[in-house]
Amino acid sequence: MKTFTVITAAALCVTIIGIGDMMARPRPERVGLPASNIGIPWDDPCSHDDSLHIYDITHYDIHVDVDLASQLIYGDVSIRCYSTDNSLDEILLELKSLTVDTVEVDGIETVFDYHSDSLFVPLPAPLPEGDSVLVRVIYHGHPQHETWGGFWFQSQRAYTLGDGLYVYPPPYNHTWFPNWRHPADKSTADLWFTVPEDKVAASNGELIEIIENIPQQTVTYHWKQHEPISSYLYCVAVADYLILEDTYYDWIESYIYPSHQSQALVSLSNVHLMMDAYQDLFGSYPFQGKFGYAMTGGGDMEHAGLVAHVSSAVNGLHNFDWLLAHEMSHMWWGDMVTCGTWKDLWLNEGFATYCEALFHEHAYGEESYRNYVWNSLMSVYFNSYELFPIYDPVQLWTETVYEKGGCVMHMLRHVLGDSLFFTGWNEYGDRYRWDTAISEEFQEVMEEISSQDLDWFFDEWIYGPGYPRYNYSWHASPSGGDWEVFLWVDQIQTSGGPFTMPIDFAVISSVDTVIQTVWVDSDPFETSFISGLNEPVSLEFDYHNWVLETHIEIPSAVPEVSTVPLVYSLHPAYPNPFNSSTVIRYSVPNRCRIALSVFNVLGQKVVTLAEGSVSAGEHSVRWDGKDAFGNDVSSGLYLIGMNTPGYQQVNKVILLR
Template sequence: MDDPLPEDVRPVPSTTHRPYFPTHGDDGYRVGHYDLSLEYKVSANRLGAVARLSATAVRPLERISLDLGAFRVGGVLVDGRPARFTHRDGRLHLTPGRPAPGPFTVEVRYSGAPRPVSSHWGGVGWEQLTDGVIVAGQPVGAPSWFPCNDRPDDKASYRIAVTTASPYTVVANGELVERRRAGQATTWVYEQAEPMATYLASVQIGRYRRTELGPRMLLFHPARLAGRAANDFGRQDRMMALFTDRFGPYPFRAPYTAVVTEDELEIPVEAQGMSIFGANHVDGARGEERLVAHELAHQWFGNSLTAAGWRHIWLHEGFAAYAEWLWSEESGGPSAAAHAAHWHRRLTALPQDLVLADPGARDLFDDRVYKRGALALHALRTGIGDLAFFSLLRAWTAAHRHGSVTTEMFVDLALEFTPRSYETFFASWLYGSRLPPLP
């Protein structure tokens, strides 16, 4: 029998697992597909759009609630018929003609000046650049540009069509299936076949040049940064090979796309099948190469396997941070063990009040979530050995490909790869507030 767990490492009671963003999302239905048709004027920051959602109610709904920012809603159809609606405080409430479980469709016509959604971390979502647009939706920015069921566990396929002035390039999730020019405007149509969470949906608009980095890898960048970008992303094919070996096959059929904006960005941005970097992340000397590795790793951890709720964010960021250390040791830099020792010393000196498996909404992107998550993975690797550890990671990505995951699901699978009981190990690293020692 295992020793009793100390009080500070007992699993957090399930009653504390309330949604981090209770005003977003609706558990009464699931969306299967979004069809978004957008017309955007860059200089005026003016968006006119039609969103069509195909969904299924899991119970009879007297009201259908969507998340949508401060747009003017011109009309709503439910199953092809006009529906009454109210729109306030970021919520679009629809009253269907007859409440019933089962499939239904919604069409929303809306227009206005898109702006980011306010959050603990500033504005997130659709944001104007000096000459273009960036969409950074994590965690609650999707309503800044389309009506949606904004919860990470409601994943759907997408068709995104964007019409804008022809000098601009549009990059969105999935495969570019059509590009047509009419007059001074061009329409770009992308299809994202694999299920995607709303916060990962993204549109990038800018005066970009396209470069092919290798098989199924694209780079969009300003012309003036061509040389720097080619060098800084020049080893991405080796990263892809390493991560494919360690994590399993790349999970999406469309090419992986990196975008470098003309503007500087505080941090890179994650989207499904795509990563977005600022001009300040490209120095021509691979000074920020760890970020290239980090964002690529998110395609497995965060985009294919998406946290069922935001308290499980370490399943995204801890794994991506550990991928940085794996790339470091593969490319001739410090080993993962050296990184782990360094960051364990750093985190030991910080407040011991963060629970990795439930950090709280305000600490969602605290650096301790990233580094303690990576440390937990390295401690597990040290304990069970490389063969079992990387077999576990490949089994994890295969078992839940394109699905929603929780910490408890990972622990259940990991226990199948441990030579002895590891309940105390996981309780300490994931549910205890005090940082455990490294093995």
């Protein structure tokens, strides 16, 4: 047996760098993205016709010799396949650009067909549903990688990244062992990696044994993945690793380059705080065996039980804690429960991005959480200028899937409250443990636990694009012994919505702050509420940033003394000029009949916006630039005319298309 070189962080004194010191957030997870992956086809569309996939892989025995000198691998993989259809007469596996030497079915060598990265293994007879065969594939070659994912040789080291960024579908482990790449085909595995005797081979799950092969001057590491996982979550990392054992959890051990020992002692010293957070929130670490990070020359990837962690992030600082936390949370969200299709990727990545914020809340408190959501989720998403839906996104590895997906969880928490939100989330984890799930299934669980219909929320935020951009104005008036706040809200986004959301308003007086939650559920929206005994001096929109939105206060034109205006008034349209729509506000001092219409410069009526009897007070109406027949009118100057028995007024508005 070979022993590890183990170091610990026992005597280390670490200074925690707070949120204010967070550097900008480069995502090694997503380094070097293509400008667009729209339209990138499947590597081999034929091989992912799932009608061909009428079997279920339950277990892999993976033997791979990694020859660092020649940059070749020699594989011998046995795959237990169960038939799910009586017509199964051929097993189709995926293996990219390697040489297949021999294929056996239940120990008997068989002919096979290997082309276009697809390995067709005929069965001697159709396999009845529920029966199984053992397919053994012996192969070798120089394994491939794309710009990010695949199998990499670097100097005297090697590692894998299970997803490709430039390929669709993303799973890319067929570069080093034959498998079926759909995330729904989950399996257990035993993995043996033979490497030079001065190297360590780290992989998923539990280390079973280390076998010295003295004549060959090699060593074989045997790892066991006890729980079923998707094939893209398997990995190997080969290097002259040192093992960094966590002092709080002895089953957390990370594989670090000797050159990075001192930096790793600092950079990985908060890992136990992350594990504290996620075990408190989501239950025990789900996998048997160790959890750890393996330093690699590439990016970060959430391989089950052994996260690939880019070496440049092990820098003696804590500015990549968010990345360590993100990847650790994938053990629950991505690895234990996996997105059922790539259209549902936010169930992996949005959840993990939100978990970055939850780590900050658990370790550093509520204010740290709120700062993190604003600085690292909302602001990052706004700066992306992306306006496409989270579900079935036009690009996968984007701020929409990650940061906006994280914001959706933040907002769902606000809608449901902490108790229902976390109970529902954990129920989702229990129900789909070791399985896959899609967005509808997550919604169903949250609806069931909360006894609420959440179609409106998922339609707005998961299946629809964009986010609300609010204009608002307000004023306050005495009402009995209290003060009453009058609020007007308009949504001006050109993509998505109109959104219904509960917005928290902080009504601030010289002596107190009163929080009032208002469901802004129409567009435009008007309401009033009693704020208390003290005169409001300011109003904070979306207090504590619970909603992914932007807002601008429009100075109120409403008289502030009385709730009922003393005079007729037609206020200037806003915005003006306008592109998609503009809002016209008007007021009357008593109940009366009015007509409010749009005219062109020839004096011809274009459309009537309001007509009939209205009550005393302030009103508003939107014009969307259409005529009475619903047709878009052309750019130009238009006149808004208000006519009542005692008042006539015309204002100008300019439409710019």
